[in-house]
Amino acid sequence: MRSADSTARDSGAAPRPPKLQVERLSKSYTMGGVHLPVLDAVSMAVAAGEFVSVIGPSGCGKSTLLNIVAGLEEPTQGTVLLDGAPANDRLGASAYMHQKDLLLPWRSVLDNAVLGLELRGVSRREAHRRAQALLPTFGLAGFEHQYPHALSGGMRQRAAFLRTVLAERPLLLLDEPFGALDALTRAGMQAWLLGLWQSLSKTIVLVTHDVDEALLLSDRVYVMTPRPGQVRTMLEVTLPRPRAYTLTTSHAFAQLRAGLLAMLWREGHEALR
Amino acid sequence: MKPFVEKASPAPRPGQGPSARRGYRQPLALAAGLAWQWLPPVAIIALALGLWEALVRLAGTPRWLLPPPSAIFQELVARHAMLWQHTLVTLTEVAAGFAVALAVGIGLAIAISSAKVLERAVYPLVVASQTVPIIAIAPLLLIWVGYDLRPKVIVVALISFFPIVVNMVDGLRSVDPDMVNLLRTLGAGRWQVFRKVQIPASLPFLFSGIKVGVAVSVIGAVIGEWVGASEGLGWLMVQSVPRFQTALVFAAIVILSVMGIALFALAAALERALLPWYYTAKREQALEST
Structure with a gap:
């Protein structure tokens, strides 16, 4: 799928629209008369065949974001586009x-x-x-x-x-799929998914709070702020593919990890202030 | 694609599962298990009967007051043909009444769990139906529907539909909302969610209701017969008391108890046969916690 992408780019044809595009998505709940904003103008784009992670502190609305993309919930504001077209009736269009x-x-x-x-x-x-x-x-x-x-x-x-x-479905939405497993099993599953994904030719959006998981598996990582969730920054994972689990102990990985953690912790401290 | 190799052990073949490894399938262990299951109740009943027999004989209690177990047994043997006839009558009432209870109970449970409006409208009535003493309704039924099988069937149904409704409603509601959401993302409509998730999830609950329901259904039949009947074990008891045929009353009680236990065992056996996943899951959990 990614090779098809690059041919399109090489031949100079019009660029393919992203598989998934989220534009200024906001979501708020009203509970017992209290207005609770969960997502605030979140925008992101995921190209076909890409592996993108969304990482953030718990309660930042990343699961809500995935639910909206899956069609289980509707946003208060903003649009979800699949293959460049607004997808109002998108329940069942992606696997969750x-x-x-x-x-x-x-x-x-x-x-x-x-x-x-x-x-x-x-x-x-x-x-x-x-x-x-x-x-x-x-x-x-x-x-x-x-x-x-x-x-x-x-x-x-x-x-x-x-x-x-x-x-x-061409688009897989994974909401902390290994979050309930013990650390050792989780590492094994990550290594396995790493090997599997390349042969699956699927577009994957992974919601996680595991820094290693996000860096090891993804092409790009979106970092969210605490609630109401906003996209604070987007990180390109420059590690070459194919990757192996041993990559997690490399110097390049450690540097990316330190950067991502610093970003997340800064968010955490802001929330405490 | 490389195969996943975290656990390369092959699947256990039938008879080699975890239970087999723990020796459950070996004949000796099986016999020991059965003995462990049946010995305590048999022993306690035998002890009670022995004590009863001895005390009645030693005290010289007259038979019309309290017959010894041996006299009750003699009654059961000597009058088995007559008793069997009345047993069939009562069993028919129980079976017909329970069938009605099952149909009405499942129908009401589905209605109650399907819409909030129906829940608010119907559930209080279901509960209220149990607060009215059945013994007060039974004579009225006699006036309204007649003297035949029908009032007994209604009493049995009235008394045994309640545990079925309450348990089934709980079962239909027990489904994890995340599970429902998952099915929706797979393209399932409301009917498919109901059929593929809610109904199977509610079956263990339904069987709990059925087990309670069959146990009390026998009581319903007896009450129905006490109020007005010309046959059946309940009627036989009412006839025997003023004649001081106490042993016959006890014989009827024995048969009614056996009937209740047998119906309960039948429901339990059906549950095991129809819900193998539920039983293996429970056993597995029990083994893990030991």
């Missing part, structure tokens, strides 16, 4: 993954994975065939007939990710 695995406990791993295909009316046999083909990649081969409760947290999250990929 939550911090909780949200696997249906009465369905086997396989039947959970094909949920998106099933809801679209793809036959059970064909849906199973597509899922079976991906099981080894997701480390679930041999576990397809198990119920979710029999799996480890990491496996459950991979099953949830398989379900997300099998929704067969």
Whole structure:
């Protein structure tokens, strides 16, 4: 997908519109008569095939941002554009993954994975065939007939990710997908996703509060301020691809990490003041 | 794409799962498990019966006052044909009444959970229906619908639909809103969310309601028969008391208890068969916490 992008650029044709564009998005809630602004004029753009992270302190509205992009909530102001066009009816246009695995406990791993295909009316046999083909990649081969409760947290999250990929949408929205896992499992999942993403050819927006995760996986990182969330800055992750998990111990990574942390901590201190 | 290799262990084959590893499938362990499950209730009942028999004999209590267990057993054997006939009548009332309770209960639960307006309109009435003493309604039913099977069926239904409604409503509401949102992002409409998430999630709750419901349904049938009937175990009890046929009253009580226990066991067995995911999940959790 990225190679297609570069050919377009090389031939001098009109640049392709970004896969996802968010323009001056604001969201506020009114709870018990109290006005609570959550997002304040957030703008960002994600090119097709790009991996972009949104990082910020908890409560900065990054999950709300993802919910709005997914079509689960409507913004108070601003627009969401998909492929350059305003997307008012965008629910179901992107695949969405939550911090909780949200696997249906009465369905086997396989039947959970094909949920998106099933809801679209793809036959059970064909849906199973597509899922079976991906099981080894997701480390679930041999576990397809198990119920979710029999799996480890990491496996459950991979099953949830398989379900997300099998929704067969070009845009994946991941809301702290590894946030509920222990540090070691999380590192393993990050390394795995790093290897997997390049073969998936999907556009990914990842919401996280894990600095290493954002830097290791992303092409670019948007840094949000505390509530009401605004985009404070955008950081290009200049690390070359393909990347490996060992990159996290390199000098270049440490420098990027220090910069990003300083940015986040500054936000934190401002909030305390 | 490189396969993921964090845990390269193959899937456990049937009979080799965690339960098998812990020795649950071995015959000896299975027998020990069954004994552990059944021995305590059997032992306590045997002890109570033995004590009862001994005390009645030692004190020389007259049979019309309190018959010993052996006399009740003799009654059960000697008059089994007559008792069986009345048992079938009562069982029919219970079955028909419970079927009505199940249909009405599930229907009301779905209505209550589907719209706030219906919840506000219907739920208070459902609760109110349980505050009216059933024993007061039963004679009225006799006047309104007649002397046949129907008033008993209604009493059984009235008494056993309540736990079904309350539990099923809780079950339909138990669904994580994030789960509903996830299905919406996958393109599911309201009906699909209901069918693929809410209904399966509510089934364990429904079975809890069914288990309570069948246990009390037998009481409903007996009350219905006390008020006005010409057959059935409840009617038999009412007939036997003024004749001081106390052993026969106890025989009817024994049969009613067995009926209640059997219906409960049937519901539990159905639950296990229909919701294997729920049971394995519970067992797994129990094993983890030990």
